[in-house]
Amino acid sequence: MPLIVIPTPVGNMDDITLRALEELGKADVVACEDTRHSGLLLKRHGIDARLLSYHKHNEAGRSEELLDLLARDKRVALISDAGTPGISDPGYEIVRKAVDEGFEIDVLPGATAFVPALILSGLPPHPFLFFGFLSDREGDRIRELTGLKDIPWTLVFYVSPHKVVRHLESMISVFGDRKSALVREISKIHQEALRGSLTAVLRKAESGLKGEMVLVVEGASVDSGDEEARWKERALDMAQKGMSLKDVTSILSEELGIPKNPIKKWLLGQKGIK
Numbered sequence: 001m002p003l004i005v006i007p008t009p010v011g012n013m014d015d016i017t018l019r020a021l022e023e024l025g026k027a028d029v030v031a032c033e034d035t036r037h038s039g040l041l042l043k044r045h046g047i048d049a050r051l052l053s054y055h056k057h058n059e060a061g062r063s064e065e066l067l068d069l070l071a072r073d074k075r076v077a078l079i080s081d082a083g084t085p086g087i088s089d090p091g092y093e094i095v096r097k098a099v100d101e102g103f104e105i106d107v108l109p110g111a112t113a114f115v116p117a118l119i120l121s122g123l124p125p126h127p128f129l130f131f132g133f134l135s136d137r138e139g140d141r142i143r144e145l146t147g148l149k150d151i152p153w154t155l156v157f158y159v160s161p162h163k164v165v166r167h168l169e170s171m172i173s174v175f176g177d178r179k180s181a182l183v184r185e186i187s188k189i190h191q192e193a194l195r196g197s198l199t200a201v202l203r204k205a206e207s208g209l210k211g212e213m214v215l216v217v218e219g220a221s222v223d224s225g226d227e228e229a230r231w232k233e234r235a236l237d238m239a240q241k242g243m244s245l246k247d248v249t250s251i252l253s254e255e256l257g258i259p260k261n262p263i264k265k266w267l268l269g270q271k272g273i274k
Contacts, residue, residue, distance in 0.1 A: 001028075001075040003066070003098045005091060007084040007110030008041060010212070011187025015111050021045050023108065027077035029069055031062070033090060037081050054078065056090050063094040070103045082212075084112045088132045088158050113186050114156050117214035120193045121154075121181035124219075127255070128154040134167055141167065145174040152219040159213045168202040171217065179218040185211040231258065235267055 004023050009015040024030060025047050031054035032038035042049055054062050069076050078085050078094060084107075085091030098105050118125050129151060135141045148155055159167050164182070171178075175198065182194040182201045190211070194204050198217070231252055238248045245267055249260040 001070060001073050002104035002106050003070060003094065004075070004077045005085050005095065005105070005107040006077050006079050007108060007112060008038075008079050008082060009187065010082045010111045010113045011185065011191070013041065013044060015187055016041075016045075017108065017110050020108055020110055021047065024049060024077055024079075026075060028074040029066075030077045030079060031066055031094070032079045033081045038079060049077075054090055054094070059090045059093045063097050066094055067097055067101060067103070070098065070101075082111070082113075084110065087112060087114075111187075113158070113212065113214050116186050117181070117183035117193075117216055118154065118156055120183050121216035122193075122195060123154045123179060123181065123216055125154065128156055130156045133158050133160075134170075136163070138166070138170065141170050142174060145170055149174055150220050152221070154219050155217045157215045157217070159215050161210055161213060164205045164209065164213060164215070165202065167215070168198055168205060172198050172202065175217065175220075181216045182209075182213055183216065184209060184213040186214065231263065232266060235263055236270060239267055239270075 004027065006020045006023055007016075008020070024042060024045075027049055029052050030038065030042070030049045031052045033053070033055045035051040035053055038051060042051075052062070052065075054066070066076050066078075078091055080089035080091065083089060086095055095105060114130055118128060129148070131144075131148065134144055134157060157167070159182075161184075177197045177199050180196065180198045180201050182205065183192070184194075185191045188211070194201050196204075201215075235248050235252055238251070239245065245264060248267065249263045252258070252263055253260045
């Protein structure tokens with residue numbers, strides 16, 4: 001039997017799919033972060049299932065137990081308190097191990113917080129980089145942000161309300177004052193998107209904000225000349241390593257959002273490239 005990964009609502013309790021409810025109803029075991037929290041969701045929809053705790057503190061050991069259930073042909077559903085398991089909640093370990101052991105896996109589409117936040121931000125949605133939670137330690141956090149500083153894509157972070165001020169201050173120190181949006185209480189009555197510079201958002205956060213939050217930040221500005229020099233350098237490197245002209249142009253066009261023809265034309269003009 002398969003392992004079924006099932007998203008659950010991030011805000012409004014009605015944001016759950018009919019298929020998710022069907023799969024939860026068929027499951028022999030539902031692995032969840034908090035049995036009390038998930039029990040309320042299942043009770044709301046008239047589902048009586050065996051609940052098994054699966055959280056960051058017992059993930060390693062519990063994964064073995066879930067694999068044993070799968071081996072005994074039991075249908076296992078995996079959910080988190082909110083959103084899609086494995087994004088920033090427990091789930092990766094059991095999925096990785098199930099893949100390694102050759103078990104069937106299905107992941108249902110559904111609720112996740114960063115997609116609505118990205119769209120609500122008003123910043124370019126493609127391409128974007130989802131980072132998740134930054135480190136709690138300032139030194140580690142600065143190193144993480146420094147590694148992201150020159151990426152020209154929109155950046156998406158999860159942040160908790162009691163850490164948002166510190167994290168915004170770190171971003172300003174590394175990124176400068178970029179455009180941003182702090183989206184909170186997604187899919188709830190008090191949902192809001194606080195848009196503006198990082199400094200402006202910081203001022204609002206300093207007044208005290210509650211709820212789960214997603215922070216969307218503008219990517220690094222790229223001078224067109226620098227951007228061209230970078231893709232040319234990368235294209236040449238890829239071609240010299242034996243990658244086909246077609247693959248090089250397709251990959252760079254998709255990643256950077258630039259037409260294929262200029263890449264192809266430039267490569268054909270380079271010595272030794274066919």
